Amino acid sequence: MTQKIDITLMINGERHALSIEPRLTLVDAIRDECGKTGTHVGCEHGVCGACTVLVDDVPMRSCLMFAVQADGKHIRTVEGLARNGELHPLQRAFTEHHGLQCGFCTPGFLMLAAGALEQDPDISDEDLVDVLSSNLCRCTGYQNIIKAVLAAAHQMKGA
Amino acid sequence: MAIGDSVKPAAFQYHAPQSVEEAVQLLGMFASDDGRIIAxxxxxxxxMALRMARPSHLIDINGVGELEKLSVSDSVLSIGACIRHAAFHRPVVGNPxxxxxxxxxxxxxxxxxxxxxxFCGSLAHADPSSEWALTAVTLGATMIAESLRGRRELHADEFFVSIMATNLAEDELLVETRFSLLTPGTRFGFYEFSRRAGDYAVAMALVTFELVGGLIADVRVGVGGAEDRPRRLPEAEKVLTGHPPSARLFEDAAAAAAAAVDPMEDQQADAAYRRDLVAVVTRRALERAAA
Structure with a gap:
């Protein structure tokens, strides 16, 4: 018999009550059950990083977590980055430095960088580049993503 | 499209114990029915996404607070089953x-x-290219396993059996791993070769030694990713012991390491290439330790 479990996900401060099968991954819950399709789903086995979200402020691959494991946790997705119609410094930097072309990997990169900078605001440029090696991009060749994130990081440190 | 129509993990029953006692009870109940621990x-x-694993029950230990222990007492570092890799991003103890x-x-x-x-999940998973498995074997860690039958200790050199196989019984939970602190003068060197940043090691080496009167003492040479499990290589350790570090000595030890391994073959590397890599990673780990 299929087990169904009642859980609550807090996504960008919004409460979502769900009744789900344990095998439902967090990314599928975010997209299909909660309608937040800003988080992309790529490889579905933890290689590409497109589905990166923040779970209690920590960057996680949402295809490598079951939704039931996120019960009661605060999840932040790309939809929650902009505040009061103002783009997040990372979003602005991606635009200014051409950090995206097709945009498929962009939500994952934004959440990865946002989370790493929140975890360690004084992170070195070298360690930040190592963090960015986590995710795949097939358009930009990475250099513009690195430029964008370093520019945003320096701006956020100065702010 | 219904969930069952797409490529997704197979259905399982989910359990979220709040204590080790409850976790090992569940494991005792469901292990024979392909019940697994998830950390x-x-x-x-x-x-599971690739359906290479289809556990019927998952016992999620993330809610077991007593497994979040990371502590040092009596010169022993204890790492509980829920301690994440990231806990070690900064040194956890003021010791080598x-x-x-x-x-x-x-x-x-x-x-x-x-x-x-x-950390402990990586050991229980026992991928031959696990950095922590190599570390546990090289430094002689002790693993604590618990089941309904009680607790027992396993030494790292008897823990790993083969590719993704350990001496844990199916109803045993790896609750903790213990490392003795190193002597203050211990030097270490680690070198890993992989195809891409963050990818699996094709070969890696971890070495530790002390210099006593300028001579290498208490040396450990461990190699991982090359064979079906990580292993110390006494052949290389013997070459090094009692000699002053030198480029020539490290070349000789690296050659001894390469001769001693029985390399795996897979799509990443054949045996001859892996054997060459063992020499390279061993030499570079020794150079880092001596630097």
Whole structure:
């Protein structure tokens, strides 16, 4: 018999009550059950990083977590980055430095960088580049993503 | 489209114990029915997504607070089953062991994986290219396993059996791993070769030694990723013991290491290439330790 479990996900401060099968991954819950399709789903086995979200402020691959494991946790997705119609410094930097072309990997990169900078605001440029090696991009060749994130990081440190 | 129509993990029953006692009860009940422990899940969930694993029950230990222990007492570092890789990003103890673990951890997968995956989970998974498995074997860690039958200790050199196989019984939970602190003068060197940043090691080496009167003493040479499990190589250790570090000595030890291994073959590397890599990673690890 299929087990169904009642859980609550807090996504960008919004409460979502769900009744789900344990095998439902967090990314599928975010997209299909909660309608937040800003988080992309790529490889579905933890290689590409497109589905990166923040779970209690920590960057996680949402295809490598079951939704039931996120019960009661605060999840932040790309939809929650902009505040009061103002783009997040990372979003602005991606635009200014051409950090995206097709945009498929962009939500994952934004959440990865946002989370790493929140975890360690004084992170070195070298360690930040190592963090960015986590995710795949097939358009930009990475250099513009690195430029964008370093520019945003320096701006956020100065702010 | 219904969930069952697409490529997704197979259905399972989910259990969320709140204590070790409850977890081992559930494991005792469901292990024979392919029940599994899930901690970080960063290796288990991909294999479930590919349906290479189809556990009927998952016992999630993330809610077991007593497994979040990371402490040092009586010169022993204890690492509980829910301690994440990222806990070692900075040295956890003011001893060469802390520096060693924080150097090695940066080679494990990628940042988000390190935030979720666990130290003990990596040992229980026993991938031959696990950096922590190599560390446990090289430094002689002790693993604590618990089941309804009680607790027992396993030494690292008897823990790993083969590719993704350990001496844990199916109803045993790896609750803790213990490392003795290193003597203050211990030097270490680690070197890993992989195809891409964060990818699996094709070969890696971890070495530790002390210099006593300028001569190498208490040397450990461990190699991982090359054979079906990580292993210390006494042949290389013997070459080094009692001699002053030199380029020539490290070349000889690296050659001894390469001669001693029985390399795996897979799509990444054939045996001859892996054997060459063992020499390279051993030499570079020794150079780092001596620097």
């Amino acid at each position: 970080g899940g960063q290796s288990l969930i991909p294999t 062991l802390g520096g060693l673990l924080s150097f090695v951890v940066k080679h494990i997968a990628h940042y988000p994986i390190r935030m979720r995956g666990t």
